Amino acid sequence: MKTLLLSLAGAFMALILFFLIVPVIVISLLVPSQEPKQPTAPIVLSLDMRNEYTDRTATDGLGALFGGVSFIDIITKLDAAATDPNVVGLTIRASETGIGSSRAEELRDAILKLKANDKFVIAHSQGFFLGGPSSYRAVSAADEIWMQQGSEFSVPGISLESLFFKGLLDKVGVTPEIMAFYEFKNAPNSFTQEGYTEDHALAMRALGTDLWNISLSDISADRADRFKGEPDMRTVLEDSPYSATQALELGLVDHLGWPEDIEREAESRSKGHIIDIGEYTAPAMGPDAxxxxxxxxxxxxxxxxxxxxxxxxxxxxxxxxxxxxxxxxxxxxxxxxxxxxxxxxxxxxxxxxxxxxxxxxxxxxxxxxxxxxxxxxxxxxxxxxxxxxxxxxxxxxxxxxxxxxxxFGGRFAIAEGLAKIGVTSDSIDIGGPYSSTYTSVEPLTPVQREKMHTSLKNVYDRFVTLVADxxxxxxxxxxxxxxxxxxxxxxxxxxxxxxxxxxxxxxxxxxxxxxxxxxxxxxxxxxxxxxxxxxxxxxxxxxxxxxxxxxxxxxxxxxxxxxxxxxxxxxxxxxxxxxxxxxxxxxxx
The missing domain is CATH 3.90.226.10 (2-enoyl-CoA Hydratase; Chain A, domain 1)
Structure with missing residues (x-):
């Protein structure tokens, strides 16, 4: 009995401590701590683009508890660093896969501003493999691009691919009852089509062409001392992949080396400290800002x-x-x-x-x-x-x-699919014919379809009216x-x-x-x-x-x-x- 009581008492105390300590830990993680003391100048910032960054600081999930650097943080810190006399340079670990064309563009702009303020930028890549040109475009403006021997340079273009589930839904007896306004509203196509419609393909092809042309324009401008212009760059890139040695010979990269080599190069240039961009604090603007x-x-x-x-x-x-x-x-x-x-x-x-x-x-x-x-x-x-x-x-x-x-809007009629596994449905609708429009498993009636069309068109018309205004x-x-x-x-x-x-x-x-x-x-x-x-x-x-x-x-x-x-x-x-x-x-x- 004594042992049992001691065990119960121990368990009770453990629960008390748990419910006291855990909230303190959680709350302490959310309370802003003092800014870390930065090393003395000169400072070289380090950025690893192989990490996945949310655009904004996370507000839910583990990311909100433990913090982390967002893409907005990166851009604002780099902008501040451009005019901070304590910062002399930046090293970047390039992503092996795509980071998205828009992010590449914004990061490139930040690099150009750093260079315009006499800060050096050195990038290292262990290969450019997947995801279009964005990972290369993001660092193409760097003073030097280093590439690891034995890796591959592959930036032949952009591929935009979609998945279509109509065949699967047909097999399981599910019918998408979805209306879209209008012909280019292609989100429902994933469920209603087996491939691109003519309009869907037109819009996607135009988008992909824009992204590729913009990328070529930026990359050729950044490597203008090595290529004769955008047509020359297009020919070289579209003929990739290349080995690291070939990429060096073609002028797509500047040096072959290992990740630690760019750290040594940065330290040699700066005679300073390399710190992660997350540890960098921009200079205070002052009370008059x-x-x-x-x-x-x-x-x-x-x-x-x-x-x-x-x-x-x-x-x-x-x-x-x-x-x-x-x-x-x-x-x-x-x-x-x-x-x-x-x-x-x-x-x-x-x-x-x-x-x-x-x-x-x-x-x-x-x-x-x-x-x-x-x-x-x-x-x-x-x-x-x-x-x-x-x-x-x-x-x-x-x-x-x-x-x-x-x-777009609608629902999925699943009655046929349920019948295949022995499930049937029945309903008693009280009121108007629209009452079961979004709750029934049966296909839409003609009246429901007409009313749904009117409802969705009202939303579209308001949307366009507000755009016009x-x-x-x-x-x-x-x-x-x-x-x-x-x-x-x-x-x-x-x-x-x-x-x-x-x-x-x-x-x-x-x-x-x-x-x-x-x-x-x-x-x-x-x-x-x-x-x-x-x-x-x-x-x-x-x-x-x-x-x-x-x-x-x-x-x-x-x-x-x-x-x-x-x-x-x-x-x-x-x-x-x-x-x-x-x-x-x-x-x-």
């Missing part, structure tokens, strides 16, 4: 809130309309903030949530008289364009994927540019859907201009981020519940293909909101 707010949104656009979900280790960033709208209102209410930059990196999602965020921007502009500038990341399409269209100025990279102004064009002109078609950033500017070409730091300059801030005044970018409740964090850590959407995304991630993961997520999203303003993932290969 003019404040520009940065609200960063990444992921699918959904209704509700985000932030503090640490129980789900697979949680992804999302643009939750309540949370983002609150951030925009908060920035609008702060008299010290002169302008707002809303960074959008999203394939879209709920039109209802997008409308809510659009309204928050419109309110701050009209009631608080503050300019709102959009900085488009890798993708800002469909709902991602919806939340952007009313801003004072839209800034996009030339390689940003945007547009896709359109909507925001971009200062007629409804017909907006419709002509809409119809669900995706555009590259450079094409979107030609179409009048984007105002300026450039990345986040260009958006800062545009915000300065729109707010009337003196060109010589210092500007501080102030992050407006959701602050999770520590008690809510603690509660979610011990919650066993997970939404079906998370499970579906997790299944896709386990299958190691972003296209499958996105398709499953899209399927599940339609169960929550049957109307969607989103695009299928466009993955460069």
């Amino acid at each position: 003019q404040l520009i707010a940065l609200v960063a949104g990444e992921g699918a656009i959904v209704t509700g809130t985000s932030g503090g979900d640490f129980a789900n280790i697979n949680a992804e960033n999302k643009i939750a309309s309540d949370t983002v709208s609150e951030q925009i209102y908060k920035a609008g209410d702060d008299p010290k903030i002169k302008a707002i930059i809303f960074r959008v990196d999203s394939p879209g999602g709920s039109p209802t949530a997008s409308d809510q965020i659009w309204r928050a921007i419109e309110y701050v502009q009209s009631e608080k008289k503050k300019p709102v500038i959009i900085s488009m990341g890798s993708v800002a399409a469909s709902g991602g364009y919806y939340v952007s269209m009313g801003a004072d100025k839209i800034v996009a990279n030339r390689s940003t994927i945007t547009g896709s102004i359109g909507v 925001g971009r200062g064009m007629s409804w017909d002109d907006a419709h002509e540019r809409a119809r669900g078609r995706v555009w590259s950033g450079i094409a979107a500017k030609d179409q009048g859907l984007v105002d300026e070409l450039g990345g986040l730091m260009r958006a800062v300059e545009v915000a300065r201009e729109e707010a009337g801030i003196d060109p010589d005044a210092k500007v501080e970018l102030r992050n407006i981020e959701p602050v999770p409740d520590p008690m809510e964090i603690f509660t979610t850590m011990f919650s066993g519940s997970e939404s079906e959407a998370r499970a579906m995304r997790f299944m896709g991630s386990m299958m190691s293909d972003k296209r499958i993961s996105a398709a499953l997520g899209q399927f599940q999203s339609m169960q929550g909101e049957p109307r969607q303003a989103s695009i299928s993932p466009i993955i460069e290969r």
